[in-house]
Amino acid sequence: xxxxxLIISARVIVPVMLIFSVFLLFRGHNLPGGGFIGGLTAGAxxxxxxxxxxxxxxxxxxxxxxxxIIAIGLLLSFxxxxxxxxxxxxxxxxxxxxxxxxxxxxxxxxxxxxxGVYVLVMGIVMVIIFPNIQEDx
Amino acid sequence: MLICILSVVIxxxxxxxxxxxxxxxxxxxLAILPFTIFVWLLIQYLNNSASFPLKELYKWxxxxxxxxxxxxxxxxxxxxxxxxxxxxxxxxxxGFYMKNAAYYSRFFMILTLFMASMLGLVLADNWLVIIxxxxxxxxTSFLLIxxxxxxxxxxxxxxxxxxxxxxxxxxxxxxxxxxxIVTGEYSISGLAQYSGLLTEHNLYLPILLCVSFGAxxxxxxxxxxxxxxxxxxxxxxxxxxxxxxxxxxAGIYFFARFSNSLGNTIEWQILLCTVGSLTMVTGAVMAFxxxxxxKLLAYSTISALGIMVVTFGxxxxxxxxxxxxxxxAHAFYKSxxxxxxxxxxxxxxxxxxxxxxxLLYRKLPLAFVLVLTAAFSLGGIAPxxxxxxxxxxxxxxxGAPFYSMALTVVILLVGTIFVAILLxxxxxxxxxxxxxxxxxxxxxxxxxxxxxxxxxxxxxxxGLFPDALSDLIxxxxxxxxxxxxxxxxxxxxxxxxxxxxxxxxxxAGVGLYYWNIKKSxxxxxxxxxxFTPSAIYDKLFNGMLRLAEWQTRKIQTGYLRxxxxxxxxTILLLTGFTFLFKAGIRxxxxxxxxxxxxxxxxxxxxxxxxxxxxxxxxxxxLLSLSIVGIAISIIFLEAGAPDLAITFFxxxxxxxxxxxxxxxxxxxKIIAKSIFAKYRDAFISLGIGLLVTLILFSLTYHxxxxxxxxxxxxxxxxxxxxxxxxxxxxxxxxxxxxxxEIIVLAIxxxxxxxxxxxxxxxxxxxxx
Numbered sequence: 001x002x003x004x005x006l007i008i009s010a011r012v013i014v015p016v017m018l019i020f021s022v023f024l025l026f027r028g029h030n031l032p033g034g035g036f037i038g039g040l041t042a043g044a045x046x047x048x049x050x051x052x053x054x055x056x057x058x059x060x061x062x063x064x065x066x067x068x069i070i071a072i073g074l075l076l077s078f079x080x081x082x083x084x085x086x087x088x089x090x091x092x093x094x095x096x097x098x099x100x101x102x103x104x105x106x107x108x109x110x111x112x113x114x115x116g117v118y119v120l121v122m123g124i125v126m127v128i129i130f131p132n133i134q135e136d137x
Numbered sequence: 138m139l140i141c142i143l144s145v146v147i148x149x150x151x152x153x154x155x156x157x158x159x160x161x162x163x164x165x166x167l168a169i170l171p172f173t174i175f176v177w178l179l180i181q182y183l184n185n186s187a188s189f190p191l192k193e194l195y196k197w198x199x200x201x202x203x204x205x206x207x208x209x210x211x212x213x214x215x216x217x218x219x220x221x222x223x224x225x226x227x228x229x230x231x232g233f234y235m236k237n238a239a240y241y242s243r244f245f246m247i248l249t250l251f252m253a254s255m256l257g258l259v260l261a262d263n264w265l266v267i268i269x270x271x272x273x274x275x276x277t278s279f280l281l282i283x284x285x286x287x288x289x290x291x292x293x294x295x296x297x298x299x300x301x302x303x304x305x306x307x308x309x310x311x312x313x314x315x316x317x318i319v320t321g322e323y324s325i326s327g328l329a330q331y332s333g334l335l336t337e338h339n340l341y342l343p344i345l346l347c348v349s350f351g352a353x354x355x356x357x358x359x360x361x362x363x364x365x366x367x368x369x370x371x372x373x374x375x376x377x378x379x380x381x382x383x384x385x386x387a388g389i390y391f392f393a394r395f396s397n398s399l400g401n402t403i404e405w406q407i408l409l410c411t412v413g414s415l416t417m418v419t420g421a422v423m424a425f426x427x428x429x430x431x432k433l434l435a436y437s438t439i440s441a442l443g444i445m446v447v448t449f450g451x452x453x454x455x456x457x458x459x460x461x462x463x464x465x466a467h468a469f470y471k472s473x474x475x476x477x478x479x480x481x482x483x484x485x486x487x488x489x490x491x492x493x494x495x496l497l498y499r500k501l502p503l504a505f506v507l508v509l510t511a512a513f514s515l516g517g518i519a520p521x522x523x524x525x526x527x528x529x530x531x532x533x534x535x536g537a538p539f540y541s542m543a544l545t546v547v548i549l550l551v552g553t554i555f556v557a558i559l560l561x562x563x564x565x566x567x568x569x570x571x572x573x574x575x576x577x578x579x580x581x582x583x584x585x586x587x588x589x590x591x592x593x594x595x596x597x598x599x600g601l602f603p604d605a606l607s608d609l610i611x612x613x614x615x616x617x618x619x620x621x622x623x624x625x626x627x628x629x630x631x632x633x634x635x636x637x638x639x640x641x642x643x644x645a646g647v648g649l650y651y652w653n654i655k656k657s658x659x660x661x662x663x664x665x666x667x668f669t670p671s672a673i674y675d676k677l678f679n680g681m682l683r684l685a686e687w688q689t690r691k692i693q694t695g696y697l698r699x700x701x702x703x704x705x706x707t708i709l710l711l712t713g714f715t716f717l718f719k720a721g722i723r724x725x726x727x728x729x730x731x732x733x734x735x736x737x738x739x740x741x742x743x744x745x746x747x748x749x750x751x752x753x754x755x756x757x758x759l760l761s762l763s764i765v766g767i768a769i770s771i772i773f774l775e776a777g778a779p780d781l782a783i784t785f786f787x788x789x790x791x792x793x794x795x796x797x798x799x800x801x802x803x804x805x806k807i808i809a810k811s812i813f814a815k816y817r818d819a820f821i822s823l824g825i826g827l828l829v830t831l832i833l834f835s836l837t838y839h840x841x842x843x844x845x846x847x848x849x850x851x852x853x854x855x856x857x858x859x860x861x862x863x864x865x866x867x868x869x870x871x872x873x874x875x876x877x878e879i880i881v882l883a884i885x886x887x888x889x890x891x892x893x894x895x896x897x898x899x900x901x902x903x904x905x
Binding site for chain 2: 028029030031032033034035036037040041043044047067070071073074077078081091092094096105106108110111113114116117120121123124125127128129131132133
């Protein structure tokens with residue numbers, strides 16, 4: 001059962017949601033937002049995509065299995081902690097780049113951690129919700 | 138010393154690799170390892186014994202008093218010499234015994250690990266480290282006893298050994314903790330100076346009971362002795378090693394170690410002498426009645442362990458010397474006898490005395506001579522080392538400051554039975570006239586006899602020249618009591634009472650053997666069988682399994698509503714109890730400000746909740762419930778927590794999405810509950826709600842300490858270069874917490890993934 005209204009609106013809403021989720025992620029360092037919220041939004045975007053176009057096409061669009069997305073997110077967060085371990089300053093010591101881009105937050109290991117959280121949460125939303133979507137088409 | 142133990146552990150893990158290259162020769166290559174340690178220890182003994190104790194200390198975590206401290210004095214030297222020396226022979230013997238075994242490399246790996254943990258146990262000085270090694274011996278011996286894992290008997294025996302010795306380990310841990318509380322001392326070597334403090338302290342009795350409970354289980358004292366005969370399910374090399382030099386001797390080691398800090402009190406003497414005497418008599422009688430060769434030896438070990446416990450219970454000068462001499466004597470003859478029993482088993486195919494072929498001494502002359510040599514030591518016949526040990530034991534009991542008569546009688550009784558056992562091992566086993574079975578003997582290589590021959594002949598050698606061991610025994614005794622004078626052992630003590638009693642026990646033993654030779658050895662009374670410690674253990678074990686099964690059936694019903702109910706009920710009871718009786722309700726109405734806005738939100742929430750409860754449509758209930766979620770996020774927003782509000786809003790949305798998705802798999806109408814269930818659920822829900830409300834009120838009774846808040850507010854931008862404090866706390870200040878949380882999330886998602894894949898296996902492969 002595919003709803004025409006849903007498909008048309010999803011075409012517009014899904015990209016907007018994804019962009020908005022990245023915006024939330026970037027914004028998080030200085031204003032309300034952050035990796036967790038952004039990740040939830042991005043996950044919700046893919047769930048909407050799956051509602052509208054069916055899961056097969058969502059998987060095609062993703063090109064990567066949600067479980068792997070979780071793993072990648074965890075790895076990114078972990079790597080942000082390892083930097084300090086390598087330099088000997090201790091696990092999760094914060095490091096920043098001296099390089100500011102106006103629309104980006106202050107780049108550094110905490111931001112990398114937040115990106116990891118974003119990716120991980122996005123994957124988790126998909127892993128938990130996708131199995132419950134019934135394919136009746 | 139750390140290098141010794143570490144190298145053994147590392148080599149243990151290399152065994153599978155070695156096995157690939159060396160095949161059946163692995164065991165002989167591995168024998169080099171304990172032999173090197175043996176030689177190293179000997180060198181330490183010969184060159185450095187004047188500077189004993191040698192100490193080694195590696196700081197691990199000094200804050201918790203956890204240091205890798207090692208300690209080599211006379212006592213630990215003696216035990217580690219036994220472990221490594223007999224260990225070398227066990228490897229050589231096992232090389233023949235385990236030839237072409239199915240799990241060859243696994244066996245030797247675990248055996249090596251076991252040896253490492255035994256060495257660690259006797260060399261460690263810090264008691265936290267000792268506990269670690271203690272548990273390691275329990276676990277590795279569990280694996281060794283259960284080596285033949287396809288046999289149910291072996292598995293049950295392994296369980297029994299593990300449960301008994303591990304429960305003892307727990308008691309020992311408790312005892313050690315109590316000792317640390319009393320003295321503040323974490324090294325065993327330092328405990329002796331607190332002897333007075335310990336024995337006078339109120340906690341002395343609990344400490345003594347805990348420590349001796351641990352040592353009793355390990356050294357198989359009555360009533361915990363039953364695991365040892367059952368542990369015969371292990372391959373013979375393991376039995377020989379466990380009985381002669383390791384595992385059971387660990388308990389004895391503890392009594393020796395603690396006799397200078399906990400010993401010499403009436404409680405200590407009564408406890409050790411009673412349990413030890415009971416054990417030695419029980420063990421001796423059971424050994425005498427056994428038909429299975431290995432069981433007989435196992436029970437005689439129990440008896441010997443009882444003797445050793447009694448010696449440290451008496452604790453006089455003569456007693457300590459006798460105990461240490463007897464440990465050595467026992468190690469020699471018991472390892473040799475076990476190994477020989479294994480060879481006889483291999484050659485004749487039976488362990489049962491009644492099934493051995495007739496006139497075995499003609500067929501296996503070498504085995505006969507060696508059994509004779511070792512058994513004479515067991516029986517305490519001159520000129521074997523066992524005789525020296527037995528003489529010392531009799532001197533000890535005759536000179537004991539208390540119950541001298543009773544102890545002498547017990548020792549004599551056990552000595553008599555040991556002589557009878559000697560005759561069973563030699564005369565009954567090798568000179569049987571007639572048998573109804575014809576057995577063909579398997580050929581074994583001559584070097585199979587090497588290991589038992591060494592220990593048997595060592596018993597003879599040290600019997601003839603006991604003075605060679607004098608210094609070692611004196612060293613060990615001095616580490617128990619520094620004021621002991623050096624002792625000189627001799628075979629011939631002259632005509633004295635001990636010798637006369639010894640001769641008497643030999644004659645009585647021979648008499649006992651001939652009197653009892655035709656009796657059958659079954660335990661007759663069915664009534665008594667029900668009350669053996671072993672039967673009680675079985676009852677407890679099965680009872681626990683039944684209890685677990687019952688409570689799983691009751692609680693794990695498989696219905697989500699019951700899980701939710703039990704979880705809520707548990708929270709209500711445990712948290713409620715702690716809150717009401719430990720913290721107490723603190724309510725300050727004056728500090729609670731209520732705004733009109735909040736009242737309005739509250740009314741909306743109440744209405745939504747009421748509708749959820751009344752409606753019979755699931756989707757309506759769900760949607761009205763989502764109103765509650767949104768109302769809560771508005772409250773967060775109003776309270777100045779936008780991050781929280783957004784998160785809550787998103788989570789609420791996604792939760793509703795999931796619910797909607799699974800809703801159509803459920804029955805359309807809500808099932809009507811019974812009146813009882815309605816009241817029960819209402820009670821639990823209201824209780825939880827009330828509890829959380831009260832806790833919140835009590836928490837906000839005092840203004841929250843805002844130092845942290847101020848710190849974060851001040852340093853968020855300067856230290857972490859972010860203006861959103863919540864986010865900075867999450868990804869920078871408290872990042873380790875967040876990291877732990879996202880790991881939990883990932884694991885939960887993996888759980889969902891596994892669950893879904895499991896239940897949907899029949900469908901086509903999902904690419905989740």
